[in-house]
Amino acid sequence: MTKVTQEHIDARTGAIQRAALVAFARKGYERTTMAEIAEEAGLSAGAIYRYFPGKAQLLQSVFDEAVGRNSQVFAEESAAAASPLDALGRIGVRSLDEATIDAECMELEFVLTGVRGNEATRDHHSVLRNAIVGSTAALVRDGQAGGTIRRDLDAGVLALAGVALILGLRMIRLERGEEPGDEAAVHAFVEMLKPCPPAS
Amino acid sequence: MTKVTQEHIDARTGAIQRAALVAFARKGYERTTMAEIAEEAGLSAGAIYRYFPGKAQLLQSVFDEAVGRNSQVFAEESAAAASPLDALGRIGVRSLDEATIDAECMELEFVLTGVRGNEATRDHHSVLRNAIVGSTAALVRDGQAGGTIRRDLDAGVLALAGVALILGLRMIRLERGEEPGDEAAVHAFVEMLKPCPPAS
Amino acid sequence: MTKVTQEHIDARTGAIQRAALVAFARKGYERTTMAEIAEEAGLSAGAIYRYFPGKAQLLQSVFDEAVGRNSQVFAEESAAAASPLDALGRIGVRSLDEATIDAECMELEFVLTGVRGNEATRDHHSVLRNAIVGSTAALVRDGQAGGTIRRDLDAGVLALAGVALILGLRMIRLERGEEPGDEAAVHAFVEMLKPCPPAS
């Protein structure tokens, strides 16, 4: 009966995941070595295998973690927002800015897709993306019903555009680092979602 | 002296680039082997080195080629369009649909970014992206000046949003294959760029 | 001081040896991990090192244990047999059938020899084999003196053949599992050891 039990294990696991996140984000999955991750996490390469079965699973786990945070952001902001439109803007901004996701985290998703050749992973990933688009569409529909979002465009299409926008912005940010225009772009998109003022 | 040679060299170079494009797109840069590219191009692994100094430079060249095509699309559609707004829509759609870009080509950009760790490449890449955003911004400004694009939002911001949207859509398409909503999303974005109808 | 301890130590030692025997037999020395042995023995990997200096020595000890049982079989059956010839048959059959040796135990020897590269072990092993052949030869010689074993063939040679026969049968059994022909082969060999009936 060791006393380092769960607490220690969780700490290690988290440290490895964080290290992997950073490394994968910075250099890409393939170019990141287990040794680098290990060093970043403060242990030896072999030790990682006590916490993760292999490099691929480590990647998967890091990704799942990120996805989880994503969902949480979604839920939190939906709840905190005054209106669906507001929620969309908040989610977009937080997706970009929050430490949770970070420029790197985006990269991660990027990298994950990079695990092409692994059909299971791709499918898994695709399902997740669909879920996000679906949730967003529901939000848009709410907004349209409530009158805060223009009704002349299809909710599903707008949702897809919104998700793509965020995805693209994170991708650009990856290359250019923190970019002031990012949030502005989100706000602009939100602005464009508003219905035109009644003519009268 | 090298009369036939030049012709031959160009043919070979092109074949290699095309093969590399397809391979990089399909499996990613790291996971693509020189042997695969060679086979696809119809020559031996060693022969590639007569045309390109190494794998990294081959990637670079393939990328530049793709960017060139991109610019051409930009120019062509700008010229053919009735208005800047129209141009933006056309560019977006063609960026998504045309064989030029294709799922693979997008992938390529994907991969290229993957050449992180190579600072020179990243910077190069960043410059290119800025150029695209810049051109787009110019187009938007034109549209605003001409009244086809709403003036209440900053041109640079809208341009960034537009580029990000395309980027994101291509990324999503990568995962889900040809997606009917893609073009609709572009059209929706264009629609939202229009100024609200005068109150009258 | 170490009253209970000794008992405990012996129990642990035996458990580890048994676990190692089974594991080595089943997967081979090299492919067996200390962790597997530990789990089978009901303790942790590290604990084994309190009872054995290392994996190699554990193997050695397991082997010696098996050899000891072998000698015991030899002695017991020699004593119980009506004649040297009878003793040979009994030893052969028991070497094959008894739980002591069992398919696994044979395997063990197999594995042990596998510790080639370790000269000390090989020599040790060779000495043991010579001892067995020697004892068998003595038995044969007894039989020849008593007239139950044919005298036209050299005792040492017959002994070698007998030992080899058993060795080979155990090896074959390893691959095919319990084989009905095994014992029959031993009996046939014994039969052939008998002198031809006097011409009269």
Add this chain to the structure above:
Amino acid sequence: MTKVTQEHIDARTGAIQRAALVAFARKGYERTTMAEIAEEAGLSAGAIYRYFPGKAQLLQSVFDEAVGRNSQVFAEESAAAASPLDALGRIGVRSLDEATIDAECMELEFVLTGVRGNEATRDHHSVLRNAIVGSTAALVRDGQAGGTIRRDLDAGVLALAGVALILGLRMIRLERGEEPGDEAAVHAFVEMLKPCPPAS
């Protein structure tokens, strides 16, 4: 079109197999490194993978090679022998002495079996062994029909004993090196196969 084609490839393949045979025999499969084999064969470790997909397949190939030689010995000696009994003796002796098999080759078989855990290999192996026993049994039956082999014992059982004897002798030889008694043991076995002289 290289000119080193088939000839060179065959030479290399053979060299690697021979090197592997020796190494596997000497140190066992698990303890033999690809680097050792490569050095023995006169190339680099990586180069082996141009000729064999992996270590396991190399082992398999070496084994198959040895089995092939075995069958050839069987056929040759059967043809050259004056009688089935004579054939058995010749096969036994050649199995022991000839360079074809060699102490090492036996070891090989040994090692191969050592590839436990690979069910396919074990079964394959078992089938081969059965074939050998079967062929031997046929030979014995012939001898019994012709009167050169005693008829009071079952042919299948005698065949099993014979094969086991050789197997065991080769195993012992492995430990003790060239052993003068080996051949004598084979001859003794053959002698014992003879029918007792007619009473007259």
Add this chain to the structure above:
DNA sequence: GATGAATGAGGTTTCATTCAT
């Protein structure tokens, strides 16, 4: 006395790149 987390050496395998032919 026991645990099991950690290390570190070493093994197999992959590939970009070179170079004799």
Add this chain to the structure above:
DNA sequence: AATGAATGAAACCTCATTCAT
């Protein structure tokens, strides 16, 4: 100019062994 065999540098992963708790 082209081939493709060969090299050699990693990379991932496994484990015997140690040691703080």
